[in-house]
Amino acid sequence: MKAQPQASHFVGGAYVEDEAGETITCVYSATGETIAELHAATPEIIERAMTSAARAQAEWAEWTPVARSRVLRRAADIIRERNQALSELETLDTGKPIQETIVADATSGADCLEWFASIAATLSGTSVPLGADFAYTIREPLGVCVGIGAWNYPTQIACWKAAPALACGNAMVFKPSEMTPLCALKVAEIIHEAGAPAGLFNVVQGFGKVGAALTGHDLCAKVSLTGSVETGPKVYAAAAEGMRHVTMELGGKSPILVFDDASLEDAISGAMLGNFYSTGQICSNGTRVFVQRGIYERFLERLAERTKAIRLGEPTDPETQIGPLVSFAQRDKVQSYLKSATEEGARLVVGGGVPQGEAFAKGAYIEPTVFADVSDEMTIACEEIFGPVMSVFPFDTEEEALSRANATPFGLAAGVFTSDLTRGHRVAKRLQAGICWINAYNLTPVEIPFGGVKRSGLGRENGKAAIEFYSQLKTVHVGMGPVESPY
Ligand code: TXE
Numbered sequence: 001m002k003a004q005p006q007a008s009h010f011v012g013g014a015y016v017e018d019e020a021g022e023t024i025t026c027v028y029s030a031t032g033e034t035i036a037e038l039h040a041a042t043p044e045i046i047e048r049a050m051t052s053a054a055r056a057q058a059e060w061a062e063w064t065p066v067a068r069s070r071v072l073r074r075a076a077d078i079i080r081e082r083n084q085a086l087s088e089l090e091t092l093d094t095g096k097p098i099q100e101t102i103v104a105d106a107t108s109g110a111d112c113l114e115w116f117a118s119i120a121a122t123l124s125g126t127s128v129p130l131g132a133d134f135a136y137t138i139r140e141p142l143g144v145c146v147g148i149g150a151w152n153y154p155t156q157i158a159c160w161k162a163a164p165a166l167a168c169g170n171a172m173v174f175k176p177s178e179m180t181p182l183c184a185l186k187v188a189e190i191i192h193e194a195g196a197p198a199g200l201f202n203v204v205q206g207f208g209k210v211g212a213a214l215t216g217h218d219l220c221a222k223v224s225l226t227g228s229v230e231t232g233p234k235v236y237a238a239a240a241e242g243m244r245h246v247t248m249e250l251g252g253k254s255p256i257l258v259f260d261d262a263s264l265e266d267a268i269s270g271a272m273l274g275n276f277y278s279t280g281q282i283c284s285n286g287t288r289v290f291v292q293r294g295i296y297e298r299f300l301e302r303l304a305e306r307t308k309a310i311r312l313g314e315p316t317d318p319e320t321q322i323g324p325l326v327s328f329a330q331r332d333k334v335q336s337y338l339k340s341a342t343e344e345g346a347r348l349v350v351g352g353g354v355p356q357g358e359a360f361a362k363g364a365y366i367e368p369t370v371f372a373d374v375s376d377e378m379t380i381a382c383e384e385i386f387g388p389v390m391s392v393f394p395f396d397t398e399e400e401a402l403s404r405a406n407a408t409p410f411g412l413a414a415g416v417f418t419s420d421l422t423r424g425h426r427v428a429k430r431l432q433a434g435i436c437w438i439n440a441y442n443l444t445p446v447e448i449p450f451g452g453v454k455r456s457g458l459g460r461e462n463g464k465a466a467i468e469f470y471s472q473l474k475t476v477h478v479g480m481g482p483v484e485s486p487y
Contacts, residue, residue: 001028001031001033001035001092002035002036003026003035003036003089003092003093003182004035004036004037005036005038005182005185008021008024008038008039008040008041008181008205009041009045009049009185009202009203009204009205010185010188010189010192010202010203011045011048011049011052011199011202011203011204012048012049012052012198012199012202013052013192013197013198013199014198015185016045016048017039018039018041018042018044018045019039020039020042021039021040021041021042021045021205021206022039022040022206022207023037023038023039023040024037024038024039024040024178024181024205024206024207025037026038026093026180026181026182027327028092028095029094029095029323029324029325029326029327029328029363029364030095030314030315030316030323030324030362030363030364031362031363032328032362032363032364035092036181036182038181038205039205040178040205040206040207040209040210041175041204041205041206041210041213043213045204046204046210046213046214046217049173049202049204049214050144050173050214050217050219050220051219052198052199052202053144053171053172053173053199053200053202053219054143054144054171054219055199056171056196056197056198056199056200057141057143057144057169057170057171057200059197060166060169060170060171060196060197060200061141061169065120065121065122065123066121068120068121068166068167068169069117069118069120069121069167070117070195071117071166071191071194071195071196072113072114072116072117072120072163072166072167072194073113073114073117074194074195075110075113075190075191075193075194075196076110076111076113076114076117077110078190078193078194079106079107079109079110079113079159079187079190080106080107080110082106082186082190083102083106083107083110084102086105086106086155086183086186087101087102087105087106088101088316089182089183089186090105090106090154090155090183091315091316091323092182093154093180093181093182093183094151094152094153094154094180094278094326095279095315095323095324095325095326095363095364096278096279096315096323097313097315097317097320097321097322097323098315098316098317098318098320099318099319099320099321100277100278104156105153105154105155105156105183106155108153108155108156108159108160108444108446109155109156109158109159109160109163109187110159111445111446112156112159112160112163112164112446112462113159113162113163115163115446115447115462116163116164116166116167116446116466117163117167119164119167119464119467120166120167120168123139123167123168123467123471124139125137125138125139125473130477132480132481133477133478133479133480133481134478134480135475135476135477135478136475136476136478137473137474137475137476138473138474138476139168139467139471139472139473140169140471140472140473140474141168141169141170141470141471141472142168142170142221142222142245142470142471142472143170143171143219143221143222144170144171144172144173144219144220144221145161145165145170145171145172145173145220145221145222145223145224145470146172146173146174146175146214146215146217146220146222146223146224147161147162147165147172147173147174147175147223147224148174148175148211148214148215148223148224148225148226148227148235149161149174149175149176149177149180149184149226149227150177150226150227150228150283151176151177151179151180151281151326152278152281152282152283152326152386153226153278154176154177154180154182154183154184155183155184155186155187157176157184157226158174158176158183158184158187158188158203159187160446160461160462161174161224161226161461162174162187162191162201163446164461164462164466164467164469164470165222165224165470166191166196166200166201167467167470168467168470168471169471170221170222170470170471171199171200171201171202172200172201172202173202173203173204173214173220174187174188174201174202174203174204175203175204175205175206175210175211175214176203176205178205178206178207179326179327180326181205184203185203187201187203188201188202188203208231211225211235212234212235212238215235215238215239215244216238216241216242218242220239220242220244221244221245222239222244222245222246222247222469222470223235223238223239223244223245223246223247224246224247224248224249224459224461224469225246225247225248225249225250226249226250226283227249227250228250228251228384229250229251229384229410229455229456231250232248232250232455232457235248236248236458245469245472246458246459247451247457247458247459247460247461247469248452248457248458248459249283249450249451249452249457249461250283250412250452250455250456250457251283251384251386251410251412251456252283252284252285252384252410252411252412252413252452252456253287253288253381253382253383253384253408253410254274254284254285254286254287254288254410254412254413254414254415254433255286255288255289255290255404255405255408255414255415255431256270256271256274256286256288256289256290256414256415256416256417256441257290257395257401257402257405257414257415257416257417257418257427257431258271258289258290258291258292258295258299258417259292259398259416259417259418259420259423260292260293260294260295261418261419261420262295262417262418262419262439263417263419263439264295264298264299264302265302266417266439267291267299267417268299268302268303268306270286270415270417270437270439270440270441271286271289271303271390271441272303272306272307272390273441273442274286274287274415274441274442275287275289275368275388275389275390276307276310276322276368276388276390277442279322279323279324279325279326279366279387279388280334280368280385280386280387280388280389281325281326281330281386281387282442283384283412283456284412284413284435284442284444284450285413285442286413286414286415286441286442287384287385287389287390287391288374288381288391288393288405288408289390289391289392289393290392290393290394290395290401290404290405291392291393291394291395292394292395292396292401293394293395293396296392296394299392300349300370300372300392303349303350303370303390303392304349304350304370307350307351307368307370308350310322310368312355312360312365312367312368313359314359314363322368322388323363323365324363324364324365324366325364325365325366325387326364327364328364330364330386330387331354331364331365331366331387333385333386333387334366334385334386334387334388334389335354335366337379337380337383337385337387337389338352338353338366338369338389340378340379340380341371341374341378341379341380341389341391344378344379344380345373345375345378346371346372346373346374346375346378346380346391347371347372347373348369348370348371349370349371349372349392350367350368350369350370351366351367351368351369351370351388352367352369353366353367354366354367355367366387366388367388368388368390369388369389369390370390370392371389371390371391371392372392373392373393373394374391374392374393375393376393376404376407378391381393382408384410398423398427401427402427402430402431405431406430406431406432408454409454409455410452410454410455410456411432411433411434411452411453411454411455411456412433412434412435412451412452412453412456412457413433413434413435413436413437413442413452414428414431414432414433414435414436414437415436415437415438415440415441416428416431416436416437416438416439417438417439418438418439424438424439425438432453432454433452433453433456434449434450434451434452434453434456434457434460435448435449435450435451444462445462446462446463447462447463448462448463449461449462449463449464449465449466450462450463451465
């Protein structure tokens, strides 16, 4: 299986290569095969990307809003037309099953471009009457924005950063994760094909070093990172050096609270979605599931039954529900967490190891796993695992559940399952998280803001809120009378 792109980078409206850059090996994690080899950006490629972005941005900012909107809209249409091919590439890049990628990745990217196309056409400032004088505001782009992506949603992350950035009149240089370098190149190709000026959206490959070079570049006005909680502060600090804007989408250890009165099947569906989708590699996953004592054992029993029925397998098979992890290194990491859970006394309910059989022998597979009787201090209760590992904790009262749910440095997401309407809203109000779901989990339509509090991040992606993070206001005060001066 091969997925070699035309070249490693897409800069100035064309594929470019510089073989002097460090090799990036792209491995299909279901088989261990190398499907592509790319090169990290050299300083020359970085310079070319940043300067062509600056040139394109100056041109793009002069376009009428409706003309900008049309380009984004066209890009969304092209993505939808090519959904099958883009989803197959996403599956090869990440190992996620085609059953998921066909509905959740390129389609989400298209939704985002389409939605921000509407926003692009309607952006405007305000007018402020000041007696005889008046003032008005102009919403201006920031300039060249740098996007840095993680490996779990390569197409979606590229689009979620490109769409609001471009809608506001910026250009972008995007660096995908070195684990999944392929999909963003397609996004760049499509945005160019849709009519954007050459250089408006560039993709350069590389490891952390390339990300750091982009973040510290003189032309960089803003950095938007999706990454780990360890990388976030480093990128934030580097951005601060140049007083650059930031958006930080980092990790979490999000709670799901299931009360006795919840619909058991729905709560289990929510917990499974929030732990096993994308083989558990989602930043907003609800990896701490607090279940009220009255339904605790029933919840576990039914959860185990449903978890055992999940179909693990080759990601390109449309029947496969869970594929391998993104890499063998990620599997080693997840396995070390499984080991710590057993050593620290958690009760293994289902899963817990590598699935047996020829179909799984060559891939980075891991069984969907549930641990019960997890205590708040155990390693699996405190650290982001990024694998299909659910921890279940019993609780007695609402107050207790809330205080335990909030006792974490993270605050990306949270969920509550209950049939008591007032409790749902009361609990959501007190959960320390950027996004809360009531009787649902992990839904992230582009219309609503998404982002974290505490150590899970800063700023918001999607929704109108994202505009604030990709534009700045200029105020113009107009004096209509004689200038009053004491001199
Ligand atoms: O993330 P990193 P990694 C978690 C998950 C995973 C762990 C590590 O638990 O096992 O993080 O994953 C770039 N300046 N998440 O190593 O290192 C890097 O090249 C600028 C959670 O992939 O944070 C990549 O493009 N850029 C997460 C991106 O940052 C730098 C999703 C993320 O890499 C940089 C993925 C630097 N100094 C993993 N150092 C989520 N929240 O969804 C690295 N990068």
